[in-house]
Structures are given as C-alpha cells and as structure tokens.
Amino acid sequence: MTNILSATPEGGFDLGHGMMMPDAAILRDGRVAADSFWSEARHAAERDAIYRRCWLYMVRAEDLPEPGDYVVRNVEICGVSVLIVRGKDDVLRAFHNVCRHRGMPVADGACGKAEAFRCPYHSWTFGLDGSLKAIPNQRRFPALDAGDLGLVPIAIDVFAGFVFINLDPQPGLSLKAFLGGIAPLLEATTLAPFTHRDSLSYDVAANWKAGLDPQYEGYHVGTVHALTIREISVTPANPFSEFRKMAFAGPHAAGWSQGNPSWRPRADRIVQSFAVQTMGALAGRVAGEGYPSAETPASLAIFPNFMIHPGAGGWFTQQHWPLTAQSHRWTAHYYYHAPVTASERLAIAQATAFGRDSGMEDFMVMARQQKGLASGATDSFYYGEAEMLPRHRAAVIRSVLNGAQANMRSAA
C-alpha cells in the first residue's frame, strides 16, 4: 500500500521512484531554498523527476463522450504535446502528437472530432487507435514496416472520470497506487452533473509552485483578498483563515476550511447579491445533484499541480503548468449546473468574473514575489505551520530531487 492517508505530513510517499520520506528539515522548520523558485537547474530537475514521472491530470472523461472525440494538451515543461482520443472501441488512448514520418503534430487545435488523424505535412494518416493507416506513395518507402510506425503511445488511466497520463514510458506505479489514500476524496468530487463550464487560462510571471501556494493555504486571504474573498473566509474566531483540518496521502494533501456560514453579500453589492441569490435558487432546482458537502475539502491537492475546490455554483478545478523556471500557465475550470434562465446565466457570469478577479489578485502578488526571490536577496523563505500543505509539498519535492540525484549517482 502506497501513499496512505494520514492526519500528519510525515508519512512516506511513492511517485514511482520507490518509497521516500518527505524532507524532515523542511517539515520541521518550514525553511525552503529560495532558488527552488527560480533556478534553471532546479527547473530541469523537476521536469525529469516529477513531470516525466508522475501521473498528470489532463481532462474529464465526459469531455470525450463519442468515438473520435479528441483533445490536445501540451505539457510545456517536457515539450510534449499529448493527443487523447476515444477509439471506435470506446477506449481512451493517449499518444505523442507527433507524426512518425517527419515529426509534425498530427492533430490541430485544443480539441475536435476526427475519423482519423491526417498529418498536415505529407498526409500520413493514423487511425483513432494510433495505427498508421496510409502512407501516400508508399512504394518510395520500400524498407518501412507501417505496422511499426503507429503514433507513440503514452500511458493513460482514468479514475472517477479524471483522465491522467504518465510520460514515463514505463510508469513506476499505477494511477491507483499513485493516488493511494487521496482517491476517496477525488471520487467524492462529482463533476459529471455540472455540465456548464467556464474555462480560463492566464500565463503568470512566477514559478509554478508560487502559483500553487495560495491555493494551499488561507493565510494570505486576509491580506491579498482584502477586497474580495476576505469577508467570506475571515471571521473573529478564525482571523487568519486557517484550515480546520489537514490530511496528507503520500505526495497529495487536503485542507478543510472553517468558512463563514453567516456570510451574505453586502446589500449595496446589488449584482453580487443577485448572483448569489440566483445561484442558491439554481441549487434548489437541482438539489443534491453532486454539490460539495460540509466534508468536502476547500483545497484538494493532487500532486504535482492539480487542485480541486468547492466553487460558487458547484466546483472549481485548476492547474499550474510550469513553462520556464520563472513562469507558469494557470488553467481553470468553473463547473456549474446547466443554466435555464437568463438570470442563471448572469449569475454564472458573475461567479466566473469574481473567480477570475480574485485569481488575478493572487497572480499580481506572486509575480512580485518572484522578482523578490529571483533578486537573490535571500537564500531561503518560510512556510508556517498553518502553511503545512505547501511545506509538505516542498518537503516531498526536496526528497524526490535528492533521491533522483542519488539514483543517478548509484547508476553512474
């Protein structure tokens, strides 16, 4: 059994490199090397030890309902374009989006529906199962065996409707083992009934872990979100918006908020008041249909970069994809029940705009933080005990990188 659920962060974890322990010094002191947020060497090490080895969330299975439906997702840090397609046998497969002739991407755009994938360069054509179906003027390739030249497969697995891939040609452990004790919390995330979705993305001038940090703790809410979320989260009994409970499962973690059950929009905020009231009516119309409950974590953190939260009208998921050592791409999906009335659509528009603007509050801070860290002024920074989720994540990554280096030394 790997990645067991625990109330404390000291438990061992397995990313496919074998069982490791989170770095004890980081767990104890919360002190993290500043260059972990800006060094090129660190960026490359995370690429090789984490993004080329871990299961990575890609897309919801219901986004690919029919044979031929496909999506393309880029894992920029690895320079990899992932093509995920549902076959005529209804099986989801993932491939490198690279023609076996001369390396051209065979699928265009972020998503679509295809009978086959025809390379836009010389029309080599691949079936939905990745097999090479046609080479124009094939007699000029007398030595090639088309049976060996299918699209290069990528490991893929689905858990509770969440489609993950693994760029390791031979993943060290299954998706189920990777998720371990966090799996029940993922399973309790019932996105399928929420058929209306607003999707946003934004490139942030900060390291991907800086992007994750505000999603991992409430400590910043009173300051960064003083104009927006603060009143929803900060109460006299919980002035620093601390989690009421935290749990850890291998590299993953979850935090449960105390919330502010008495919060209502200020009456002079006419549009927010209308939206919140209408969203409540929408919830009443589809009562019980997959909504988060009191036992839903405010932050469910699937290592390395996938976050799930209760949202204003249902659920909110986000990922922070490393681009360079000092930048990342935020992608977010806001899930709502399908609106019927104009009022419900307006309420959704308000909820997404509010989410976007409070997200921008975070992004502006982390871009400035990035400059501060990259200035070299300090060699370390600190996560407090209420920031145990990011502290744990830093301890996990430190150990993974130490272990990967040790493995390389022992192999040399």
Place this chain on the structure above:
Amino acid sequence: MSASLPAAFADLEPFAHLWIGLETMESRYRARQDMPFDALKQFYDTTAPRLADIMAHLDAFGSDTLPSAEARLYRMVLGLVEAAQAVEFFASARLPGAPYPHDVAVGGQAALSD
C-alpha cells in the same frame, strides 16, 4: 441614436453602445479596463437598481431565443457584471497593481455563457 433596447428600458439607452457589441467575457473585461471608473460607476448606479426588473423581463423568454432587443439588453447586463466587479469590490476599473492591459483567455464551453 436609434432605439436598441426593449421599450421598458429605454432610459438605459445611453449606456447600450458601451456593451452591446461585446460578445465575449474577454472583450467585456478588456472594455472595463479601458473605461474610466466614473463611467463604469455611472452605468452601475443607473442600471444595477434595475437589475431585478431587467432579469424578470429576460427570464420570461426562453434562454436561447431572446429577441434582438432583449439579446442586446442581456449583453448590456453582462457588461454590468464587469462594471459591478469594478464598483462593488475594487473602487477602480482595473485591479490595483494589475498589468494594463491584460487578457484572461476564455476557452472550453465558456462561450456558451454569452
């Protein structure tokens, strides 16, 4: 200016041109960044108190089949959502400290929210 909104909301006509041509959340967000705060505030102060009436009017139609005048009115209240973000939370058209201009890309099924 020719009438573009339903007759019951003719008094909001002076603001219609600001928003009815903007079909996406991205374009409305950008328009909000480009507008003086006072203009957003004037629009909000006039329109927000009418919101319940506007939405009651629009809800009487099927959500996918708004007549053209109602469709323009709906697009205007989507503009009100952006103006309200500025007025209700930031007291500023732009997020204080945010790069200007900036876009947050919208994808997936987001276009359906128009």
